[in-house]
Amino acid sequence: MKDLQNERDFRNLPVDRVGVRGVRYPITVLDKEHKEQPTIALVNMYVELPKEFRGTHMSRFIEILNHYRWRIHTMKVIEILKRMMEALPSHSAHVELSFPFFREKKAPVSGVKSLMSYDVEVSASLYEDMKHDIVLKVMVPVMTLCPCSKEISRAGAHNQRAVVAVSVKFDKMVWIEDMIEVVEKCASSELYSLLKREDEKYVTEFAYEHPVFVEDLVREIALRLKKDARIFWFRVEAESFESIHNHNAYAMIEMEV
Secondary structure, three states: OOOHHHOEOOOOOOEEEEEEEEEEEEEEEEEOOOEEEEEEEEEEEEEEEOOOEOOOOHHHHHHHHHHHHHHOEHHHHHHHHHHHHHHOOOOEEEEEEEEEEEEEEEOOOOOOEEEEEEEEEEEEEEEOOOOEEEEEEEEEEEEEEOHHHHHHOOOOOOEEEEEEEEEEEEOOOOOHHHHHHHHHHHOOEEOOOOOOHHHHHHHHHHHHOOOOOHHHHHHHHHHHHHOOOOEEEEEEEEEEOOOOOOOOEEEEEEEEO
């Protein structure tokens, strides 16, 4: 059968990224407490298409995933990228994995246990000189309590849920749990899936004693990341879903260290 993808293209334009998106697939991620954790990822896979080729072979991306079956591990992304560059001749290859990560947490007073979920992304690229780039991004939901509201109010202060996105590049292993803990320690309060009445009292009062603006939040997290010798680049974003405004508050710091 005629292979149209391999036809010569005369428009003289390479395509930066071509591939498949939104592939749902079982993967395994490293877990600090249990060593490994199975989860389901949405997988995006791309290669750079050289200018002389009309198209790429989309089926080969899926064939590479099926080669690993249940053995796709976040620690194998570079191996997967190498296979992509071999199967689909290209100057670069890229993989993006988005998945939920679960962590058991104890309520602060009652000690009742529950599972808390966090959204995680791993983005990796490999180039023909075998240089690679990996970014770990962890989204951590927290509570923020407004310092200004506390200062001017006779009683109480407005508080709300916020999401902090921490993206890091590293040269030594960085645990997802490490990033979660850094964020939660800098917020007005961390969140829990299950709280009893005594826990709700504790969380409410703790947040009141630890007010933070989104500006405070990203600065405190950035200071902690700067001290981590494993990390050489990071981006911290905080978005607070304001409870008394019809808009969100946002702050971001990006830095090479």
